[in-house]
Amino acid sequence: MANPERGIISRYDMKRGPVKVFYSLMVAVIAIMVFSMLYPLLVTFFNGLKPNEEVNSFPPRLLPSVWEWGNYQKGWTFINLPLFTRNTLLIFGGNLVMTVLVLGLAAFSLSRLAVPWRRAVLAFFLSTLFIPPTTYLIPNFLNLKDLGLVNTFAAFWLPAAANAFYLLLLKSFFDEIHQEMFEAARIDGASEWRCFIGIAVPLSVPIFTTLSIFVFSTAWNDWFWPSLVMHSDKKYPLATAINRYVINARRLDTNVRFAILTMVMVPPMGVFLLFQKYIMRGLQLGGVKG
CATH class of the missing domain: 1.10.3720.10 (MetI-like)
Incomplete structure (x- = not known):
């Protein structure tokens, strides 16, 4: 009787080399997709917390050096x-x-x-x-x-x-x-x-x-x-x-x-x-x- 909890790839399948390569490639593609979707959102959020000079600086940084939460209050008004x-x-x-x-x-x-x-x-x-x-x-x-x-x-x-x-x-x-x-x-x-x-x-x-x-x-x-x-x-x-x-x-x-x-x-x-x-x-x- 088949195990209802068995996924598409079982533990036995993961022991095979080609399956491991395919699975790794699939995980890498998903990770790239998730990163490409989350990165613009994170950039927008953290840029809203940076000083204005730091937003336009080069090279760009993801995290702000100074967290200015007052930018959101200014934006609200x-x-x-x-x-x-x-x-x-x-x-x-x-x-x-x-x-x-x-x-x-x-x-x-x-x-x-x-x-x-x-x-x-x-x-x-x-x-x-x-x-x-x-x-x-x-x-x-x-x-x-x-x-x-x-x-x-x-x-x-x-x-x-x-x-x-x-x-x-x-x-x-x-x-x-x-x-x-x-x-x-x-x-x-x-x-x-x-x-x-x-x-x-x-x-x-x-x-x-x-x-x-x-x-x-x-x-x-x-x-x-x-x-x-x-x-x-x-x-x-x-x-x-x-x-x-x-x-x-x-x-x-x-x-x-x-x-x-x-x-x-x-x-x-x-x-x-x-x-x-x-x-x-x-x-x-x-x-x-x-």
């Missing part, structure tokens, strides 16, 4: 981080609601309802994945301008309801839910809306959690589209404010600049570390049991 963070969270909340309601209902309809020309409709939506996003920036802006939604948060919420990739993920997840559950609910008199709210949504918590992390990452990191549709400083999301007032600032010390960037990096990293298990679970679309 340099721009209104709570205001821009609130704007980002408002964009994230609206985008998430549109994703759950509009894309969720659309995916449920294509998965469980007898929609006419269902395959053709799905193929049309999926074909938009091959269109470069830069090609429809101007049409989207003109449409929002005609609707009077420029300089409003609705300029982010409305396009969020037309994400074909999220639609594909939701439909694939709904396809794995057993049809018998919906048929039993319909026999009991449940409407299609009740089937969606009472059955599809509770069973789809992993995929909705995964999508919420994707939506949060997009809202937190996007700066170009907000710079086009937002014309008020008080409505900028955090990424746009960082680009305008920190990255392009001319009279800002480099160490304070790095301190601000470090504070901006921490929240998305924390969100990913807390919810990474939901990402893996949500991407395994065949894991739903009846």
Whole structure:
């Protein structure tokens, strides 16, 4: 009987020379990948603790000679981080609601309802994945301008309801839910809306959690589209404010600049570390049991 705890490479395999070489090479590649990912984060963090002269010195040093924690206090007061963070969270909340309601209902309809020309409709939506996003920036802006939604948060919420990739993920997840559950609910008199709210949504918590992390990452990191549709400083999301007032600032010390960037990096990293298990679970679309 096979040992369920046996890994890909056993102790017997490790006694063979080629396996040892391959294993060492694999560990070296992983170590290089980890270093390449952590090094920029560490440089940003430690540069935010250095004196400004030491940040620009050559040869560069990783650790500061003098730890100046006051740089983070200066960065916190340099721009209104709570205001821009609130704007980002408002964009994230609206985008998430549109994703759950509009894309969720659309995916449920294509998965469980007898929609006419269902395959053709799905193929049309999926074909938009091959269109470069830069090609429809101007049409989207003109449409929002005609609707009077420029300089409003609705300029982010409305396009969020037309994400074909999220639609594909939701439909694939709904396809794995057993049809018998919906048929039993319909026999009991449940409407299609009740089937969606009472059955599809509770069973789809992993995929909705995964999508919420994707939506949060997009809202937190996007700066170009907000710079086009937002014309008020008080409505900028955090990424746009960082680009305008920190990255392009001319009279800002480099160490304070790095301190601000470090504070901006921490929240998305924390969100990913807390919810990474939901990402893996949500991407395994065949894991739903009846």
